[in-house]
Amino acid sequence: MGRAAEKAVELLDKYCIDNPAQLELEVIANAEYLIVEEAPLKNELGRIVYNEDYGLIKISSRIKEPGMKRFTLAHEIGHYCISKGRKLNKHGCSLENLTTFKNNLKSEQEANIFAAELLMHKPWFSDFIRDKEINMELIKNIASYFNVSVTAAAIRYAEIGQYPIAVIMSKDGKVTWCYMNEYFPLKFIPKGYFLRKDSIAYDYFEGKEVQETPDLVPGIAWFREDYKCTKEMIFWENDIVMPNYNSVLTILWEFDG
Ligand SMILES: [Zn+2]
Structure with a gap:
């Protein structure tokens, strides 16, 4: 530590x-x-x-x-x-x-x-997430249990959670920052990356409703600029919209099926 x-x-x-x-x-x-x-x-x-x-x-x-x-x-x-x-x-x-x-x-x-x-003291955090599936619902529950923002909860999960996730913030249709767990297979999304149609978060910036449940997306939706990304890679994506900031917070995790 x-x-x-x-x-x-x-x-x-x-x-x-x-x-x-x-x-x-x-x-x-x-x-x-x-x-x-x-x-x-x-x-x-x-x-x-x-x-x-x-x-x-x-x-x-x-x-x-x-x-x-x-x-x-x-x-x-x-x-x-x-x-x-x-x-x-x-x-x-x-x-x-x-x-x-x-x-x-x-x-x-x-x-x-x-x-x-x-x-979000590490032992408390580990106890809270133990045996729970990763999705945005869990991140929201973490935020409410620890009385922190959804963003802080997602970043903490990416740091010390059970499954490797990527956390991405997009505003006005572009990525503003991202944070990946060290074991998440891909790493590189440039700042200012324009969201692509095949991501779920894209829908929000098109004025559409963003689904609340996780769904599968191709890796290149997010990692087109990452040379390690292949066409075959797919990830679960789950989002939460933040209308006050015209932003979407996205989490991605590996599809293991
Ligand atoms: Zn300071």
């Missing part, structure tokens, strides 16, 4: 928290001498200023989803726990900082790892 995840586990141990329902972030923040307030931040979702003894966290009042708000707060607490002891420190965290995996500052990446471990 990396240092950032260890810090999250230390915090859970310190407050004897053994299930997600007990995890009251603001209470923990206060106990750690962190004041939390909502504020109309301009370009950031969250920010923190702290010295050796205490700190102030501001969470953007523009965040609507409780899951996103919670992740942002966990992320800010992460900055504090990871580099506590510094004389004075501050971080301003944009949406990009909170959702990017590559090309992100190390401190931002670490705060994200901390937040994922704190909110």
Whole structure:
């Protein structure tokens, strides 16, 4: 386990928290001498200023989803726990900082790892998903059980879930980011990749209803640019639409039939 995840586990141990329902972030923040307030931040979702003894966290009042708000707060607490002891420190965290995996500052990446471990502690997560089939229904159940966004739940599943999945976010008909489990057979979808007709997510951007149940799609629907993708490859695809962002979140997993 990396240092950032260890810090999250230390915090859970310190407050004897053994299930997600007990995890009251603001209470923990206060106990750690962190004041939390909502504020109309301009370009950031969250920010923190702290010295050796205490700190102030501001969470953007523009965040609507409780899951996103919670992740942002966990992320800010992460900055504090990871580099506590510094004389004075501050971080301003944009949406990009909170959702990017590559090309992100190390401190931002670490705060994200901390937040994922704190909110979806690995043993809790493994218990929850054990013997459950992978599909978007499960991802939604994870999100509601752990009180996180569907996106955070899907990424966590891709990291430590039972089956290798790919998580893809598309907006305005193009891929904005993707995250694959290390054992998922294909890896490469370029940013800005135009969705193809043979994917299910495509339907949404054509103004059609997107089916809620998983269905099989050809691998080239998503991995046309991946040289390892062959015509024979097929995957299960399952989507959830996010109309407020004109976005679709997709998960893919291998067809083993
Ligand atoms: Zn940050």
